[in-house]
Amino acid sequence: HQEFTMTIERTFSIIKPDAVAKNVVGEIQSRFEKAGLRIIASKMIRLTPEIAGKFYEVHKARPFYNDLCSYMSSGPVVVQVLEGDGAVLKNRDIMGATNPKDAAPGTIRADFAESIDANAVHGSDAPETAAQEIAFFFSGTELCDRP
Ligand code: RTP
Ligand code: MG
Numbered sequence: 001h002q003e004f005t006m007t008i009e010r011t012f013s014i015i016k017p018d019a020v021a022k023n024v025v026g027e028i029q030s031r032f033e034k035a036g037l038r039i040i041a042s043k044m045i046r047l048t049p050e051i052a053g054k055f056y057e058v059h060k061a062r063p064f065y066n067d068l069c070s071y072m073s074s075g076p077v078v079v080q081v082l083e084g085d086g087a088v089l090k091n092r093d094i095m096g097a098t099n100p101k102d103a104a105p106g107t108i109r110a111d112f113a114e115s116i117d118a119n120a121v122h123g124s125d126a127p128e129t130a131a132q133e134i135a136f137f138f139s140g141t142e143l144c145d146r147p
Helices: 017-021 025-034 049-055 065-072 087-095 108-112 127-137
Strands: 008-015 038-045 077-085 121-123
Touching (some): 008 025, 008 087, 008 127, 017 077, 025 038, 025 077, 025 087, 025 108, 049 065, 049 127, 087 108, 087 127
Antiparallel strands (some): 008 077, 038 077
């Protein structure tokens, strides 16, 4: 027979300018916690267009790249690291589809997002990209391991 064990993972999350402006930072963080994800690092920052451009470099050739980078630098964001069982996929489930019109009821994007640009949250799409994205914003000593 096969043993099924979930692995403790880390993922990177951003609460985007629209959700910060709506004052739903705590409500979004509460959804992560209720789903069993622990916030092991968190800070509110303002991205410059240059930093946003570097973070989203993978999308450089996409038509939405310039809009995305200027949007992400239009107001403060909260960058955070979430840890827990299957954190990458769990976070994406909680977030819902990229376009809020397609997001399942009860997801963060269904409940708080305005549009495909102002879509409330970012979440890493794989453990490898999560590691890169975490290192982009946090030093090792900023990650607070929990017992
Ligand atoms: P994210 O990276 O933000 O968690 O979202 P995602 O994986 O669902 O979407 P991705 O394809 O990685 O795109 C990153 C962000 O770019 C904006 N976008 N706009 N106009 C468009 O067709 C379009 N497609 C993507 C979204 O804000 C998306 O979150
Ligand atoms: Mg993505």
